[in-house]
Amino acid sequence: MRLLAAICLVLMPAAVWAEEVVLGLSRDKISITTRFEGSDILIFGAVKREEPIPEGSELEVIVTVEGPSEPVMVRRKANRFGIWVNTDAVEVDAAPSFYAVASSGALGDVLKDIEDLRYKVSIPRAIRSVGAPMTIQDSESFTEALIRIRKANGLYQELDNTVAVDEQTLFRTSVRLPANLTEGDYRTRIFLLREGNVVADFDTTIDVRKVGLERWLFTLSRQQPLVYGLMSLAIAIAAGWGASAAFRMLRNG
Amino acid sequence: MLIYLPIAEVSVNAFLLLGLGGLVGVLSGMFGVGGGFLMTPLLFFIGIPPAVAVATEANQIVASSFSGVLAHLRRKTVDLKMGTVLLIGGLIGAALGVLVFNYLKALGQVDLLVRLCYVVFLGVIGSLMFVESLNAIRRSRKTAGAPAPRRKQRGWIHALPFKMRFRTSGLYISVIPPVLVGIAVGILAAIMGVGGGFIMVPAMIYLLGMPTKVVVGTSLFQIIFVTGFTTLLHATTNYTVDIVLAVLLLIGGVIGAQIGTQIGVKMKAEQLRILLAIMVLAVCGKLALDLLIMPAELYSLGSAGGGH
Numbered sequence: 001m002r003l004l005a006a007i008c009l010v011l012m013p014a015a016v017w018a019e020e021v022v023l024g025l026s027r028d029k030i031s032i033t034t035r036f037e038g039s040d041i042l043i044f045g046a047v048k049r050e051e052p053i054p055e056g057s058e059l060e061v062i063v064t065v066e067g068p069s070e071p072v073m074v075r076r077k078a079n080r081f082g083i084w085v086n087t088d089a090v091e092v093d094a095a096p097s098f099y100a101v102a103s104s105g106a107l108g109d110v111l112k113d114i115e116d117l118r119y120k121v122s123i124p125r126a127i128r129s130v131g132a133p134m135t136i137q138d139s140e141s142f143t144e145a146l147i148r149i150r151k152a153n154g155l156y157q158e159l160d161n162t163v164a165v166d167e168q169t170l171f172r173t174s175v176r177l178p179a180n181l182t183e184g185d186y187r188t189r190i191f192l193l194r195e196g197n198v199v200a201d202f203d204t205t206i207d208v209r210k211v212g213l214e215r216w217l218f219t220l221s222r223q224q225p226l227v228y229g230l231m232s233l234a235i236a237i238a239a240g241w242g243a244s245a246a247f248r249m250l251r252n253g
Numbered sequence: 254m255l256i257y258l259p260i261a262e263v264s265v266n267a268f269l270l271l272g273l274g275g276l277v278g279v280l281s282g283m284f285g286v287g288g289g290f291l292m293t294p295l296l297f298f299i300g301i302p303p304a305v306a307v308a309t310e311a312n313q314i315v316a317s318s319f320s321g322v323l324a325h326l327r328r329k330t331v332d333l334k335m336g337t338v339l340l341i342g343g344l345i346g347a348a349l350g351v352l353v354f355n356y357l358k359a360l361g362q363v364d365l366l367v368r369l370c371y372v373v374f375l376g377v378i379g380s381l382m383f384v385e386s387l388n389a390i391r392r393s394r395k396t397a398g399a400p401a402p403r404r405k406q407r408g409w410i411h412a413l414p415f416k417m418r419f420r421t422s423g424l425y426i427s428v429i430p431p432v433l434v435g436i437a438v439g440i441l442a443a444i445m446g447v448g449g450g451f452i453m454v455p456a457m458i459y460l461l462g463m464p465t466k467v468v469v470g471t472s473l474f475q476i477i478f479v480t481g482f483t484t485l486l487h488a489t490t491n492y493t494v495d496i497v498l499a500v501l502l503l504i505g506g507v508i509g510a511q512i513g514t515q516i517g518v519k520m521k522a523e524q525l526r527i528l529l530a531i532m533v534l535a536v537c538g539k540l541a542l543d544l545l546i547m548p549a550e551l552y553s554l555g556s557a558g559g560g561h
Contacts, residue, residue, distance in 0.1 A: 237319045
């Protein structure tokens with residue numbers, strides 16, 4: 001009897017939480033062209049399960065989209081000799097260039113703190129900051145400033161109550177990628193939650209790349225900077241000369 | 254129509270850039286100045302990263318000065334020998350300027366340096382020009398156009414060694430002052446993203462005593478090479494030259510300059526100068542206020558460890 005109970009205990013979670021994500025993306029590749037004005041991606045999917053819908057708890061869904069992480073230098077101005085000068089600086093070790101977290105309810109309600117810590121879901125958790133110089137006491141305010149500035153630029157988004165969940169099975173949301181996007185692999189994660197615990201997660205990437213002219217110019221400027229510089233001069237001189245010659249011709253009839 | 258700038262990595266309205274180029278072009282055509290000192294702060298205001306604005310503006314100045322220098326060469330109003338001496342100083346200055354620029358960028362103070370430079374130089378030049386043109390207007394009202402007596406510079410400048418004859422300018426002076434002027438302008442070109450004509454032209458007239466008719470052509474000649482060199486230095490060390498941005502500004506600028514020249518012909522020189530002085534002071538005032546008033550956001554983000 002004891003053995004049976006133990007087996008039940010071991011099997012129970014698996015039986016109850018046997019839910020899996022089947023995901024669809026409206027696009028898994030985003031091309032930054034010269035005319036790039038930002039992009040909406042629709043993220044949708046279904047919950048696959050072998051058993052009937054577990055009762056007693058509501059299914060919640062969180063979707064995160066995360067751009068490539070980079071170290072960021074956050075600087076603070078202070079008044080020195082009457083003018084505002086950058087004085088203190090804290091280096092944040094890794095901050096995603098873009099981060100959107102959409103959830104089916106308020107993020108704090110649907111996700112337990114311990115799970116947030118484990119999966120690094122909320123914006124402050126997605127930023128990794130190891131330590132500030134000894135001279136700076138309030139290093140949190142630098143991280144807060146980073147979040148505030150990026151939120152204002154549309155690069156960090158907290159989208160509470162934006163994931164629609166139907167019949168505890170179908171879910172969908174859309175995330176707006178702004179025009180000032182950097183390229184890279186955008187990691188997209190989907191979490192299924194019950195009672196604040198993650199019961200299943202799914203990982204995929206959206207490929208964001210400069211293409212065509214943008215790609216070519218960017219690569220050239222990094223790999224052959226001298227050639228790029230000379231080319232810039234040549235193009236600029238030709239364009240300036242051409243435009244003034246055209247204007248002269250136009251005026252002279 | 255939004256356009257994504259590949260190096261600046263921001264989307265900007267293409268017509269806004271054409272319009273800015275045009276506006277500054279009109280002013281530069283009217284007043285005969287390069288316009289870099291107006292364009293660079295305007296680029297800051299629309300959200301182009303300062304490093305990209307400075308480097309790209311240098312590229313644009315090369316192009317907009319090029320057609321000007323061709324016209325002056327045809328009229329033989331370029332002192333090539335003096336231009337070359339200024340240029341040697343200019344190249345040294347530009348290299349120094351880029352070094353300082355990169356050093357301060359690593360410290361996070363490049364923004365401050367560029368703004369301070371602007372406030373100081375625009376303030377000084379603007380006030381001098383304002384006072385001078387006010388006096389000129391007052392004089393022309395009083396004496397009905399009697400020409401002001403030209404001061405002949407005699408003194409320490411003529412006592413320096415390494416004298417050289419500059420035939421086109423009709424000068425026999427030491428090469429030290431022109432080289433120093435060149436270095437100063439080169440540093441400014443690299444740090445502020447300006448051609449430096451607004452410093453160079455007064456320096457050539459008042460310090461070196463060059464005849465006015467060769468001053469503009471010679472300074473343009475020198476500016477092309479110095480800003481061209483600056484562009485290459487920024488492109489190879491900072492990767493901050495955005496060719497798409499440069500071309501858009503340029504097209505607007507060239508068309509604007511033609512319109513500006515037409516307007517300039519119809520106005521009196523003193524009126525033009527006083528207008529330019531007011532404008533220079535306005536830009537200076539705006540930049541100074543930004544430094545003095547507590548900013549709404551005390552924090553700013555930068556990439557760690559220099560580089561892009």
